[in-house]
Amino acid sequence: MLKPAKRRNILVFITALIAGAMSLRAAEAPVSLADADIARRFQARRAAVLEKSLGNIVPGDPAKGGFFDVAACLQLGRQREAALARLAVINEPMPKENMFWMYPMATVMVAGREGLDAASWARIQELWRIYWPSRGDTENHWCIYYTSLYLAAQSFPGAGPEQWFNGRSSAENMAEARSYLEHWMQIATSYGQGEYDSPNYIEEYVTPMCLLAGWAQDASLRHKARLMLDYVLYDYVVESLDGYYGGAHSRVYPRQVVAPALTPVSALGWLLFGFGEPQPNGTVQLVALSGYAPPPILERIARDRDRPYVERELKRTRWRLRHAGPDSFAIGDKRTVPVYKYTYVDHDFVLGSSQGGLLQPIQQQTWSLIWRTDKGLKSANTFFGTQPYSSPLEGTMFFGGDWDTVTDLIARSKADYDSEDKLPGGSPYEQVFQHGTALIALYDLPEHNRFPHITTFFSRDLTRTTEDASGWIFAQGGPVYIAYRPFAAGEWKPNDWTGLLRNGAGGFISTGFAEWGTGHRCYVSGARRNGYVVQVAPVREFASFEKFQQAVRALPLRFSTQAAPEATFTALDGRVLHARYGAKPTVDGAPVDFAHWPLFDSPFGHAERGSQKLVISHGAERYLLDFEHNLGQQTVVPTAP
Amino acid sequence: MKTRCILLVFLALAAGGWAAGPAAPDRFFAALAMTKAQKNSSTPADSGLYLRDAQGAWQHYGPRILGVAGLAVHPKDPNVILIASADGVVRSADGGRTWRKTTGWEVADVRSIVFELATPGRAYAATAWGPLRSTDSGATWQLAQAGLPKLYSQAVLADRAKSGRVLLGTEDGIYLSKDAAQSWSRVASSPATTVLRLAQSGADPRLLLAGSQGRGAWLSHDSGRTWAPTDAASAAANLYAVALSPHDPAAMAVGGWGAGVRVSADGGRTWTDRTAGLPVKNVFVLAFDPGVKGRLWASTFEEGTFYSDDLGRTWQDGGLYGAYGFDFIFVPPAR
Numbered sequence: 011m012l013k014p015a016k017r018r019n020i021l022v023f024i025t026a027l028i029a030g031a032m033s034l035r036a037a038e039a040p041v042s043l044a045d046a047d048i049a050r051r052f053q054a055r056r057a058a059v060l061e062k063s064l065g066n067i068v069p070g071d072p073a074k075g076g077f078f079d080v081a082a083c084l085q086l087g088r089q090r091e092a093a094l095a096r097l098a099v100i101n102e103p104m105p106k107e108n109m110f111w112m113y114p115m116a117t118v119m120v121a122g123r124e125g126l127d128a129a130s131w132a133r134i135q136e137l138w139r140i141y142w143p144s145r146g147d148t149e150n151h152w153c154i155y156y157t158s159l160y161l162a163a164q165s166f167p168g169a170g171p172e173q174w175f176n177g178r179s180s181a182e183n184m185a186e187a188r189s190y191l192e193h194w195m196q197i198a199t200s201y202g203q204g205e206y207d208s209p210n211y212i213e214e215y216v217t218p219m220c221l222l223a224g225w226a227q228d229a230s231l232r233h234k235a236r237l238m239l240d241y242v243l244y245d246y247v248v249e250s251l252d253g254y255y256g257g258a259h260s261r262v263y264p265r266q267v268v269a270p271a272l273t274p275v276s277a278l279g280w281l282l283f284g285f286g287e288p289q290p291n292g293t294v295q296l297v298a299l300s301g302y303a304p305p306p307i308l309e310r311i312a313r314d315r316d317r318p319y320v321e322r323e324l325k326r327t328r329w330r331l332r333h334a335g336p337d338s339f340a341i342g343d344k345r346t347v348p349v350y351k352y353t354y355v356d357h358d359f360v361l362g363s364s365q366g367g368l369l370q371p372i373q374q375q376t377w378s379l380i381w382r383t384d385k386g387l388k389s390a391n392t393f394f395g396t397q398p399y400s401s402p403l404e405g406t407m408f409f410g411g412d413w414d415t416v417t418d419l420i421a422r423s424k425a426d427y428d429s430e431d432k433l434p435g436g437s438p439y440e441q442v443f444q445h446g447t448a449l450i451a452l453y454d455l456p457e458h459n460r461f462p463h464i465t466t467f468f469s470r471d472l473t474r475t476t477e478d479a480s481g482w483i484f485a486q487g488g489p490v491y492i493a494y495r496p497f498a499a500g501e502w503k504p505n506d507w508t509g510l511l512r513n514g515a516g517g518f519i520s521t522g523f524a525e526w527g528t529g530h531r532c533y534v535s536g537a538r539r540n541g542y543v544v545q546v547a548p549v550r551e552f553a554s555f556e557k558f559q560q561a562v563r564a565l566p567l568r569f570s571t572q573a574a575p576e577a578t579f580t581a582l583d584g585r586v587l588h589a590r591y592g593a594k595p596t597v598d599g600a601p602v603d604f605a606h607w608p609l610f611d612s613p614f615g616h617a618e619r620g621s622q623k624l625v626i627s628h629g630a631e632r633y634l635l636d637f638e639h640n641l642g643q644q645t646v647v648p649t650a651p
Numbered sequence: 652m653k654t655r656c657i658l659l660v661f662l663a664l665a666a667g668g669w670a671a672g673p674a675a676p677d678r679f680f681a682a683l684a685m686t687k688a689q690k691n692s693s694t695p696a697d698s699g700l701y702l703r704d705a706q707g708a709w710q711h712y713g714p715r716i717l718g719v720a721g722l723a724v725h726p727k728d729p730n731v732i733l734i735a736s737a738d739g740v741v742r743s744a745d746g747g748r749t750w751r752k753t754t755g756w757e758v759a760d761v762r763s764i765v766f767e768l769a770t771p772g773r774a775y776a777a778t779a780w781g782p783l784r785s786t787d788s789g790a791t792w793q794l795a796q797a798g799l800p801k802l803y804s805q806a807v808l809a810d811r812a813k814s815g816r817v818l819l820g821t822e823d824g825i826y827l828s829k830d831a832a833q834s835w836s837r838v839a840s841s842p843a844t845t846v847l848r849l850a851q852s853g854a855d856p857r858l859l860l861a862g863s864q865g866r867g868a869w870l871s872h873d874s875g876r877t878w879a880p881t882d883a884a885s886a887a888a889n890l891y892a893v894a895l896s897p898h899d900p901a902a903m904a905v906g907g908w909g910a911g912v913r914v915s916a917d918g919g920r921t922w923t924d925r926t927a928g929l930p931v932k933n934v935f936v937l938a939f940d941p942g943v944k945g946r947l948w949a950s951t952f953e954e955g956t957f958y959s960d961d962l963g964r965t966w967q968d969g970g971l972y973g974a975y976g977f978d979f980i981f982v983p984p985a986r
Contacts, residue, residue: 108694108717144694144717145738145759156756175714176741177751190756331760331779332803332822332845343781343794343802410718410737410760410779412847413864413889414908414933415952415975419686423693517691 048306055281059298067092072099077114078295084122101133108144109151112158119165120225121299142175149205150214157218160187195238199622199637202325209255209262209273213293215242224300237635244626247312248321248614249353253285256380257353257362261373263519264426267434269526271387283309310628311614315357321612325349327369333407350607352444358382358489358548366440371408372424374436381490390469397437398461400428425516430461431507443595448581450589452541463536470529480563493545493562497569500535539571543579675984677942679703682719687953687973709970714750721978723764726771733789735761742789754792762805769814775832777804784832798835808849812856818875820846840878842866853897862890868905870919882922885910892937898944906934912949914963925963930954938979950976
């Protein structure tokens with residue numbers, strides 16, 4: 011006889027399998043994109059997530075389960091006593107996770123409000139009084155900090171200064187939090203996010219916006235958060251393929267940069283749009299609890315890959331405290347630099363890039379290629395390059411730390427930051443230019459650069475890698491052919507050639523290395539003046555791999571690394587691309603117009619810089635997100651039946 | 652008889668200040684983060700203010716906040732205390748019993764905070780996002796950015812000798828305000844680099860010392876109007892620590908990354924390396940102990956705090972192993 015908890019877990023598993031199978035089928039065969047069907051599938055996945063959460067709380071064993079499991083039990087009115095017992099255990103020690111404690115705690119408070127008992131409320135209120143959580147130093151930190159503070163204060167409406175860790179009343183905390191959150195929304199929808207398009211950190215924006223959209227008592231803020239959720243998720247789906255987030259990213263961890271299926275965004279992609287496999291985590295649980303359902307137009311866009319398109323986006327760097335540089339501009343009293351994103355989205359792949367340079371202090375991915383795959387969580391369906399760089403200049407540009415310690419302290423948590431075999435990271439000596447399916451990367455490294463080489467990542471998932479006598483290296487990544495032409499010779503090395511991550515450095519960032527980190531290799535070139543051309547094409551467009559190679563070999567290419575690195579390349583689409591290090595690139599002789607780069611632009615959406623408005627389109631359908639006018643500006647014009 | 656009485660009063664004053672009995676020692680705070688134990692984490696094992704007790708042990712003081720860089724106590728009202736932290740300015744009005752953040756979301760990364768001695772209601776803060784000023788003892792704050800082309804600031808000093816005169820260490824050298832931080836102008840002779848620390852002599856208020864990033868130590872003999880480099884041996888160093896003796900205007904010290912501790916006993920004419928005896932050459936804080944004449948305190952990066960009673964010839968263990976020190980603060984007893 012199975013115990014009730016075990017029976018429930020089996021049921022949950024079966025439910026998740028069904029949901030997973032539904033999503034698998036979705037990838038293989040056309041799925042209905044009618045509103046009702048999208049909603050029905052989403053609700054099935056949501057129910058599976060919540061049911062699994064309930065199973066994580068075990069009556070009689072208060073050592074199991076987390077905040078979100080507790081919240082699920084309390085919200086659904088199931089296993090209340092066990093959930094409260096677990097909560098008492100979780101809340102016993104003094105918290106230490108700062109803002110990462112705040113939002114799970116706030117989730118329990120708002121989602122489980124009706125189910126919490128007096129003792130739980132007393133301890134929760136005491137913790138908010140005695141524990142001073144740090145606000146942190148990133149955009150995502152502040153977003154989750156102020157959202158959590160807002161909702162916690164909302165839960166204690168009359169609490170005075172003496173009842174809060176920071177000596178401010180509930181009313182004061184709510185006012186400060188709201189002011190920041192509205193400022194953040196205004197900046198993000200006018201100039202782009204600073205921590206943009208992160209397959210990892212998108213969850214730290216989805217999470218707070220779900221919290222506000224689900225539980226803010228103020229209707230205006232609740233509505234605005236809902237719009238912001240739609241905004242952030244549109245930003246994702248328009249550059250996604252089967253749930254994988256393609257293109258250039260502000261931040262991505264070493265595990266996820268080689269295994270896109272393991273990103274938090276892929277977990278969200280399953281819940282919200284039915285891509286990939288279920289990957290339960292706190293964010294997925296919170297989204298399920300919040301009651302948020304994405305507007306159907308987002309899934310329609312996410313699945314519409316019949317025609318290739320170009321997505322251009324304007325983002326910005328994280329605020330630059332020091333060494334802002336001549337290319338910076340001020341927003342209020344803070345300085346930043348524009349980030350010009352260009353992404354080519356095909357039925358079978360996504361190739362995307364930013365212009366290079368120091369756009370983030372850590373974990374930047376300047377360009378990447380991903381492709382459609384059926385390998386699931388074990389896939390390594392990506393190809394990209396980097397110039398490993400770390401420096402106190404970069405650290406002090408974005409952090410308030412000291413010149414001589416900032417690199418060391420960054421590497422205490424991001425171990426790969428200061429390693430020569432790092433894979434994510436920006437470089438001031440890298441310039442990237444993309445048009446269509448071709449990309450030119452140029453490098454001009456100073457003599458005493460800390461890591462004087464460039465690295466191109468060749469995944470274990472690539473097949474038929476061929477070093478051609480012409481100088482091109484050809485490979486195939488599932489349904490995409492890749493041609494890579496290095497300007498200077500390099501050598502093949504295993505990824506993680508220092509053994510840093512393999513040997514466990516960095517704690518959680520190394521976890522599971524044997525599964526995701528082995529079998530890859532890198533092409534490493536030590537020439538200071540360097541570069542490469544990447545040309546990709548869908549397999550379906552060529553009769554054979556050899557035909558692709560013949561076509562690429564025939565493409566005119568001139569490059570030089572004698573002075574400033576320079577290349578002129580006629581791409582497969584016939585366009586003549588020219589790039590010179592330090593100069594504006596051209597297409598068919600015309601300089602790229604960065605001055606009028608839109609906030610968003612593709613067949614699926616458009617936003618002008620500074621507008622606070624985004625028009626999302628699919629067919630005849632329009633969805634306007636208007637952040638300038640607080641309420642009532644959401645309009646949907648559905649396709650005619 | 653009259654002469655003897657005057658002499659007795661003088662001796663009493665010399666021995667114990669104005670108080671009737673023996674003077675209480677200064678309270679000695681260290682602002683720090685315990686980074687040595689920070690493994691696979693973006694946050695230190697502990698942080699905030701530590702107060703040294705009578706037995707020489709360090710006790711955590713005040714709220715546990717990340718990024719505490721300094722502390723200031725109101726010159727007239729010791730109940731009013733300001734903490735410079737990464738989260739903003741945190742203030743107590745009741746001697747540390749309760750605390751309140753007095754800045755909004757716009758303020759972060761406060762690196763230095765001071766009260767003005769001549770007009771104690773005024774307080775100033777240097778932050779990574781630009782300086783702040785307060786005219787109500789830190790209860791509220793205003794941005795103080797007029798005249799600054801670059802806002803990053805790391806050190807602030809309120810001239811003890813003149814009300815409203817403030818010096819600011821910025822990314823672009825030293826800026827001077829003569830109107831209580833309502834406007835700033837660059838001190839032309841200051842180094843064109845980030846000024847990391849400023850100190851004013853307790854013995855001669857005209858004497859100021861600055862530590863800079865990559866440009867070594869700079870000395871001013873005219874209250875900060877003009878500056879000149881001092882100590883050629885550390886001229887290219889990042890000097891995070893500077894100290895001037897409150898008892899002897901000729902005694903001073905500088906310290907930094909790889910520079911160890913360097914001292915001068917002749918007003919900056921000559922400098923001597925006094926790193927021997929310290930476990931590392933990476934020094935972030937130096938301060939002369941106002942309560943113990945000639946005692947110099949040094950905070951190394953993660954390898955402990957030390958003190959010397961012979962201007963660095965020998966060093967004694969002062970505790971706080973594992974700390975990344977940001978400041979030492981001596982607070983005189985309430986009078």
